[in-house]
Amino acid sequence: MRAPRGGRPVGRGTRRGLTALGLALALLTGACAQGSTGSADTSEASAPSAGARAAAAQERLAKNTLVPLEGEAPAPELPVTVDSSDGRKVTVTDTSRILPLNGGVAEIVFTLGLGDRVVGRDITATFEEAKKLPQVTKAHDVSAESVLSLEPTVVLADTDTGPGEAIDQIRDAGIPVVVLDPATELSDVTTRTTRIAEALGVPAAGRALNTRMSDELAAARAAVPEGSRPKVAFLYMRGSAAVYLIGGRGSGADSLLDAAGAVDAGTDAGLDRPFTPITTEALAQAQPDVILMMTKGLESVGGLDGLLRIPGIAQTPAGMNRRIVDLEDGVLLSFGPRTPLVIDILVDRVHRK
Template sequence: MRRHRCRRLFAVAALLLAVTLGASACGAATSIGTPEGDGVELSPVATAPTPVLPAEVRSADGTIVTVTDASRILPLWGNLSEIVFALGLGDRVVGRDVSATFPGTEDLPIVTRAHDVSTESVLSLEPTVVLAQTDTGPPEALDQIRAAGIAVVVLEMPMSIDDITPRIRTIAEALGVPAAGEDLVDRTEREIADARDTIPEGSEPLVAFLYLRGQAGVYLLGGEGSGADSMIAAAGGEDAGRAIGLDRPFTPITSEAMVEAAPDVILLTGSGLESVGGIDELLAMPGIAQTPAAASRRVVTVEDGILYSFGSRTPLALAELIEAIHTDGSAS
């Protein structure tokens, strides 16, 4: 009964995510989200909460940052934007990174080129607080933003699903809404638990995450620390790269490694699949062609921004990933 109740809960998420599941007559992979934005309106846990400031937080760069004004918030990664919107502060966000693709962000000005921060673009928006990650760069850009008197809070780059809770708490504390932060933590942990309740007993498919950029000649197999390995484990699968002993986040794909890994499911981003010409071209590649996943055409794609972003959309993505990798259907 519990499992059926959880499935009804996440059926709504499935519709919102515009996910296509099961067999496809035209040979498309099972897909979660879209590069243009997945249609998910993040439901805030509070309605326009009033920040209580000033607030002091320890930034990941080792400094203590004092935030005195949260009227104009600028998150420099999509997952940071997700959390700010989910806290109910979306109306205070003045700009975005290219990876913020969910509804409510489409009209916000982009302040990054690829993921490199444009200092001029940031300063032109007159933010009162900027949220960044340890991999936000270039470092000189953040230094210039600080020099302009703007509070810059840097968070550690998330590496696993377990990093979501501390990120929510840090962001909520920095923005002066710790109570909303605890509400969001409770909801996120509940939704993740509900999603995991739908994992079929005894099912543990081997899932290989491939990072592909065909135009650039980049063909990598994920292993320990890729970020995708955390999502695969949370979804009740076994990461194929880790299973064959890959102790680095990414390793160049070889035919021998793919044959040894023998994944039941191939997981990759939608842009990665597109970069190699689609599912038929992917499954014809040496090594990949010899896998059980190729034989059954079990390929799952996830929107780039939600596979390993570890933000407020992660529970919805996890629910759909669970459904996808434990489904016997295949792309035809």
């Protein structure tokens, strides 16, 4: 099973006390530049705390909006021919009507400054700018009829977008379909952004966005407390469907936790698959100090009290100390422009005593 993304597991057999908002946003975008000259003491004094960065990040995520690149929207230089992850070469001649079939891809397109060209959305595109767009998925599967009715000039999909028959139908209608490898770890963000920008004819905007995200991630990591390495277990749960999984190597959360200065408890316990069914034995071996979950997953088991009733949870250090961190489903593992905000929040919350 591939890492759950956008709040759902993928398994087709191939498959989140500043005084003003302005100051809060400034902390996020300008932290790297602060203290870049002058003495070390001055730099340390001016660096924002993890709590301040997290507060700013939470305020941004609560608005559920994106921050496009500064300046005028880029003008695509077309045509371009790019490699598609399904082994094809795809030529894009028109980006006036873009249709991303994945929420994380849509975030990148909007942040590049091309949001006014997007004509529809996947169910996982939950940010405010996309909410009014027509949805082209049914129960997470793409509806070819809905896609074709929007007359897109280019479609961006993932290797796990399907069903395959629907993608073939879209392609057979003469619409360029660029397939991308899913982003399952932090290092994928740069590659994914570059490929999307190149496919849309705006490679310079892709480089600018990668630079911005790299600066934001560096500033978030700089706030990790020295000497702190808590063990954090990522639990993916859907109580209504009786899905109870613990993340291990390759879950996606392991990459985020490493960036936030924490140890992924599942990986540390020897879980070499992305997800393993939760057992009392697995939890006893993992012994997490903190549990990380998606918000809807926590809600699906009855909140914190319900979570603690699941066998083995209450006996972990995280359960005994009620150390649970939850982040919005559509953001936690989206691996896109808002991922630095996730790291800001994790750095603050998983290192608390």
